[in-house]
Amino acid sequence: MSKALNRPIRVLVAKVGLDGHDRGAKVIATSLRDAGMEVIYTGLRQTPEMVVNAALQEDVDAIGISILSGAHMTVFPKIIAIMKEKELTDVLLTGGGIIPEKDVAALQEIGVGGLFPPGTPMTTIVSYIENWVAEHRNF
Template sequence: MSKMLNRPIRVLVAKVGLDGHDRGAKVIATSLRDAGMEVIYTGLRQTPEMVVNTALQEDVDAIGISILSGAHMTVFPKIVEVMKQKQLSDVLLTGGGIIPENDMKKLKEIGVGELFAPGTTMATIVDYIKNWVAENRNF
C-alpha cells in the first residue's frame, strides 16, 4: 500500500436524476466528514455532467453516488462515460443504495468501484475509500 495523501481525502457525494431521497446521502456525507474526509455534497437532482464537472473543479479523490430510484443502470454508465470524456481516470466512482447484486457486478465490470447496500457499516465504506485512495491517489 502506498502512503496516504498529505491532505484530507476529498469526496464528492451526489444524488443524480429525480431521486429525491437524500437522507442516506446526508448520513454518508456526515460520516465521511467525521472520519476526517473533506466532503462536498451537491444536493438533489444533479446530472452526470454536473457531478463530473464538480469533481474536476473540486479536485476530488472519490465520487460517491447515492441512488434509490432504480436508475443505477443508467446513471452509473453515464457517469463512467463522462469521466472518460473528461479524462478523469484517477478518481474512484463508488456509491450505494438499492442495487441488485447482478447489477452491481455489471457496473463493476465497466469500472465502477464497490457499491454498498443498505446496512453496510460506515467503517466498511470509510476503510474502502481510504484504502483505494492510498493505492491510487498518492500524489
C-alpha cells in the same frame, strides 16, 4: 487525514436524477466528514454532467453516488463515460443504495468501484475509500 496523501481525502457525494430521498447521502457525507475527509455534497437532482464537472472543479479523490430510484444502470455508465471523456480516470466512482447484486457485478465490470447496500457499516465505506485512495492517488 490520509497518511498517504498528507492531506484530507476529498469526496463528492451526489444524488442524480429525480431521486428525492437524500437521508442516506447526508448520513454518508457526515460519516465521511467525521472520519476526516473533506466532503462536497451537491444536493438533489444532479445530472451526470453536473456531478463530473463538480468533481473536476473540486479536485476530488472520489465520487459517491447515492441512488434509490432504480436508474443505476443508466446513471453509473453515463458518469463513467463522462469521466473517461474528461480524462478523470484516477478518481474513484463508488456509491450505494438499492442495487441488485447482478447489476453490481455489471457496473463493476465497466469500472465502477465498490457499491454498498443500505445497512453497510460506515467503517466499511470509510475504509474502502481510504484504501482505494491510498493505492490509486498516492501523489
